[in-house]
Amino acid sequence: MSALAALRNLALALTLGACAGSAFANSYEAHLPPELSTSPRMCDYVACADVMPGADSFSERKGQPPYVEAYRSTDGGKQLLGYVMLSTDITDIPAYSGKPVVTLIGMDTTGHFTGVKVLKHSEPILLLGIPEEALVEFNNQYLGKFVGDNIEIGRSRPEHDIIGLDAITGATVTVIAQNQVMMLSGGEVAKQVGILKPTIRPQATFIDSGARPGWQQLVEDGSVQRLTVTAEEVGLPHRGQPYIDLWFGYLNQPTVGRAVLGDGPYNSLMSRLQPGDHAIFIVRSAGIESFKGSGFVRGGIYDRVQVRQERDAFTFRDTDYFNLYGIAAAGAPAFSESAIFIVRSGAFSAAYPWKLVFLANKMDKATGAKTFANFDSEYWLPGAYMEGGRPEIVKPDPVWLKIWKERLVTIIAFTAFLVAIAVVYSRRDTLVRRSTRKNKWPVNAFKYVGWVISIGFVGFGLLAQPSITQVLTWFHALLFQWQWELFLSDPFIFIFWWFIIITVFLWGRGLFCGWACPFGSLSELLYKLGGWVGLKRYQFKLPKPLHDKLKWVKYGVFFGLLAVSMFSMGLAEKLAEVEPFKTTFLVGLFNRSWPYTLFASALLGLSIFTERPFCKYLCPLGAGLAMPSTFRWFGLKRKQECDSCKACAVGCGSQAIDKDGRIDQRECLLCMDCMVYYYEDHACPPLSQERKRRTKAGLPLTPIGADGYYIPIKPVATAK
Amino acid sequence: MVDPKMPTEPMDPPYAGKTGLVGRLGAELWDHLWPWSRTGFQRQRAIQAAGLALGLAASVVWVLAAMGRLDAGAIIGWWFGWSVFEVVVRLGAKPYVKEGPWWGAAYRSATLMDMICYVSFKNLLIGAVLFLSLKSLGLVSV
Numbered sequence: 001m002s003a004l005a006a007l008r009n010l011a012l013a014l015t016l017g018a019c020a021g022s023a024f025a026n027s028y029e030a031h032l033p034p035e036l037s038t039s040p041r042m043c044d045y046v047a048c049a050d051v052m053p054g055a056d057s058f059s060e061r062k063g064q065p066p067y068v069e070a071y072r073s074t075d076g077g078k079q080l081l082g083y084v085m086l087s088t089d090i091t092d093i094p095a096y097s098g099k100p101v102v103t104l105i106g107m108d109t110t111g112h113f114t115g116v117k118v119l120k121h122s123e124p125i126l127l128l129g130i131p132e133e134a135l136v137e138f139n140n141q142y143l144g145k146f147v148g149d150n151i152e153i154g155r156s157r158p159e160h161d162i163i164g165l166d167a168i169t170g171a172t173v174t175v176i177a178q179n180q181v182m183m184l185s186g187g188e189v190a191k192q193v194g195i196l197k198p199t200i201r202p203q204a205t206f207i208d209s210g211a212r213p214g215w216q217q218l219v220e221d222g223s224v225q226r227l228t229v230t231a232e233e234v235g236l237p238h239r240g241q242p243y244i245d246l247w248f249g250y251l252n253q254p255t256v257g258r259a260v261l262g263d264g265p266y267n268s269l270m271s272r273l274q275p276g277d278h279a280i281f282i283v284r285s286a287g288i289e290s291f292k293g294s295g296f297v298r299g300g301i302y303d304r305v306q307v308r309q310e311r312d313a314f315t316f317r318d319t320d321y322f323n324l325y326g327i328a329a330a331g332a333p334a335f336s337e338s339a340i341f342i343v344r345s346g347a348f349s350a351a352y353p354w355k356l357v358f359l360a361n362k363m364d365k366a367t368g369a370k371t372f373a374n375f376d377s378e379y380w381l382p383g384a385y386m387e388g389g390r391p392e393i394v395k396p397d398p399v400w401l402k403i404w405k406e407r408l409v410t411i412i413a414f415t416a417f418l419v420a421i422a423v424v425y426s427r428r429d430t431l432v433r434r435s436t437r438k439n440k441w442p443v444n445a446f447k448y449v450g451w452v453i454s455i456g457f458v459g460f461g462l463l464a465q466p467s468i469t470q471v472l473t474w475f476h477a478l479l480f481q482w483q484w485e486l487f488l489s490d491p492f493i494f495i496f497w498w499f500i501i502i503t504v505f506l507w508g509r510g511l512f513c514g515w516a517c518p519f520g521s522l523s524e525l526l527y528k529l530g531g532w533v534g535l536k537r538y539q540f541k542l543p544k545p546l547h548d549k550l551k552w553v554k555y556g557v558f559f560g561l562l563a564v565s566m567f568s569m570g571l572a573e574k575l576a577e578v579e580p581f582k583t584t585f586l587v588g589l590f591n592r593s594w595p596y597t598l599f600a601s602a603l604l605g606l607s608i609f610t611e612r613p614f615c616k617y618l619c620p621l622g623a624g625l626a627m628p629s630t631f632r633w634f635g636l637k638r639k640q641e642c643d644s645c646k647a648c649a650v651g652c653g654s655q656a657i658d659k660d661g662r663i664d665q666r667e668c669l670l671c672m673d674c675m676v677y678y679y680e681d682h683a684c685p686p687l688s689q690e691r692k693r694r695t696k697a698g699l700p701l702t703p704i705g706a707d708g709y710y711i712p713i714k715p716v717a718t719a720k
Numbered sequence: 721m722v723d724p725k726m727p728t729e730p731m732d733p734p735y736a737g738k739t740g741l742v743g744r745l746g747a748e749l750w751d752h753l754w755p756w757s758r759t760g761f762q763r764q765r766a767i768q769a770a771g772l773a774l775g776l777a778a779s780v781v782w783v784l785a786a787m788g789r790l791d792a793g794a795i796i797g798w799w800f801g802w803s804v805f806e807v808v809v810r811l812g813a814k815p816y817v818k819e820g821p822w823w824g825a826a827y828r829s830a831t832l833m834d835m836i837c838y839v840s841f842k843n844l845l846i847g848a849v850l851f852l853s854l855k856s857l858g859l860v861s862v
């Protein structure tokens with residue numbers, strides 16, 4: 001291990017050395033003491049005063065979810081300044097990496113944020129590229145803001161009472177997650193300490209039908225629900241039985257309550273409830289874990305289960321617990337643990353959906369560290385048990401949907417652009433027939449417009465440059481945790497990848513690389529511009545034999561990154577800087593330290609003199625897409641004479657045509673030059689010869705068929 | 721005389737010309753899953769390849785194991801090692817790949833790169849299916 005670790009560190013040091021001058025990411029995968037998340041004395045392990053200026057002493061963790069109180073010593077004693085919380089005590093919302101950003105948050109007694117400190121994150125984009133200070137700056141926007149305000153990423157919209165925060169360009173997903181974490185963590189604590197008042201919901205009026213449904217029926221109509229957590233979900237090995245398997249339901253409703261408890265116990269339970277109290281039952285039918293826990297860890301609170309209704313959480317104390325001795329409903333499963341819990345709050349209403357939440361610790365296999373995870377299952381009393389049925393509710397859109405709605409027009413424009421490219425390409429035969437060797441505008445007009453849109457709108461505007469890091473991220477998401485929401489929250493990259501996948505199988509990587517990749521387009525546009533401004537005589541191609549060797553380098557880069565990512569995603573992300581995309585589009589050529597700027601500028605500079613050097617020899621994404629291009633469905637046309645004719649091969653900017661006239665579909669960028677030749681009777685030698693022959697013989701020039709030859713002249717049999 | 725219309729020389733698999741949808745699909749499925757062929761079985765070469773690939777797989781598995789990530793890592797390591805082995809076996813036994821539409825029946829001889837692309841793409845799909853089903857069955861944890 002030590003040799004391995006040394007090697008890894010060496011590699012890391014070398015890469016970081018090579019990236020000298022970049023903001024060194026100091027909380028990236030930082031090692032945090034395990035006690036930080038377990039010890040009652042949280043502030044012994046982290047500088048809580050950093051987020052609560054002026055505080056000099058802190059309480060132990062209290063409450064559920066936990067927080068600590070921050071005090072300042074005064075002459076007469078201590079003054080409560082506010083509260084400090086650790087985000088991962090409260091929520092496990094993951095950021096882009098799939099792991100949460102561990103954040104320490106301070107909030108004063110009036111509910112205004114006093115400090116935010118990122119203790120640990122796993123966000124690749126913040127490792128290199130975007131300096132970590134950007135996240136610090138982002139977090140600083142919370143200072144002084146009130147936890148009860150509607151704070152969102154984006155513009156402020158006073159008419160809707162929404163306070164906007166500036167996002168970090170290129171790290172939208174990270175900051176959206178961070179905003180949820182901030183508001184949720186602050187909100188939870190603010191509600192516990194009375195800063196935020198719970199929402200008051202209208203109560204349900206129940207209908208007692210007098211029926212006594214059996215267990216099966218209760219399950220079917222939804223008045224009994226199930227919450228199962230598997231061992232794998234909490235990072236434990238598979239054991240043949242779940243981690244915990246719970247059944248639960250709402251008891252105040254007389255039909256349900258009487259069916260579950262039986263008349264006697266139901267009446268007795270109801271007689272013990274105060275107005276506004278709600279009883280729920282939970283039984284455990286299987287599992288290796290207890291939902292009550294072995295002891296009351298924090299102030300007599302059951303810390304493994306809670307009830308949530310929208311943003312309100314209800315926890316249970318020992319005084320909220322009653323024994324549940326048996327279930328009356330016929331067909332109920334056997335159970336080994338049971339409880340009746342009382343929700344004592346006017347904020348809870350059985351008329352609206354709520355969730356039973358099971359709070360667990362998840363073990364991280366690699367580090368052995370425990371992280372907080374919660375699992376829930378929704379409950380909504382069936383309408384038949386309430387007067388007037390279920391009330392209408394408007395569920396807020398998930399974050400990704402909000403993004404799609406907000407950017408709808410741009411999304412449509414972007415999709416239209418991609419569809420247009422595909423349509424134009426599918427009409428290639430018509431376009432190349434209209435072009436000639438000397439006038440390729442019918443094809444090029446479309447292609448050049450495509451490039452300009454792709455560079456300006458897609459690249460610099462939307463920052464939607466596909467990258468190998470996305471491939472690596474999916475690969476890992478596939479292995480660990482696939483979350484559509486995460487990918488959906490960047491609509492442009494999401495759509496772009498569908499375009500890429502589809503077109504690679506239809507036509508190969510050429511359509512994306514040759515027509516739509518922002519960096520590739522920029523690179524080739526520079527080459528064309530170079531030619532137009534008179535640098536043509538300095539433009540060159542590598543000799544074919546050398547090209548044929550160097551083209552393999554990109555596959556090495558691709559496999560190298562894939563392999564490294566298996567061991568360290570962080571290192572792979574750093575090495576993925578071989579793509580100059582971040583520097584060119586995401587961050588900007590002049591916003592990065594000089595090695596990056598130099599690298600990207602050198603590649604772009606070289607592109608003026610030789611066509612797409614990066615695409616041909618280095619691009620790992622191009623290599624990754626080239627591989628499946630081997631099996632594209634529809635290739636380009638060739639004729640038998642191509643084997644000896646070199647006309648196309650000489651003109652092919654991608655150097656994709658070999659000495660036998662065969663096209664290497666992994667290298668071809670679908671520029672269409674050879675297809676123009678294919679149909680042109682002044683350029684393609686077999687056609688040209690036939691044209692001359694026919695002209696000499698006074699024969700008509702028939703149209704050129706799809707096979708690239710003149711349609712043969714068939715003598716029509718004359719009537720005798 | 722080479723045919724520039726095909727990226728490599730056309731070449732037919734033994735089941736070429738098989739008619740009937742079921743028969744053809746069956747033959748193709750078998751082809752994807754079984755890299756060996758009776759005619760092309762080259763003992764010497766396969767044994768050498770096996771040694772090489774197993775060595776490679778073992779090192780990857782070993783490294784992953786050393787990092788305490790045996791479960792998923794071991795599987796990936798072995799799958800990778802197997803894929804290397806499969807490329808070599810196929811080049812000896814079934815040295816062809818399909819050309820053009822997947823529903824078509826044109827085949828051509830495979831270069832090393834063609835075979836690497838074929839095997840890695842196919843095994844990525846098979847691996848993803850196997851891995852996800854193992855994961856959902858709870859037989860592998862990450």
Ligand code: SF4
Pocket residue numbers: 512513514517518519520521614615616619620621622623
């Ligand atoms: S090779 Fe890379 S940079 Fe070039 S066009 Fe393709 S994806 Fe873009």
Ligand code: SF4
Pocket residue numbers: 636648651652653654655656657663667668669670671672673674675
């Ligand atoms: S000339 Fe033909 S083979 Fe070469 S890149 Fe253009 S389309 Fe592809």
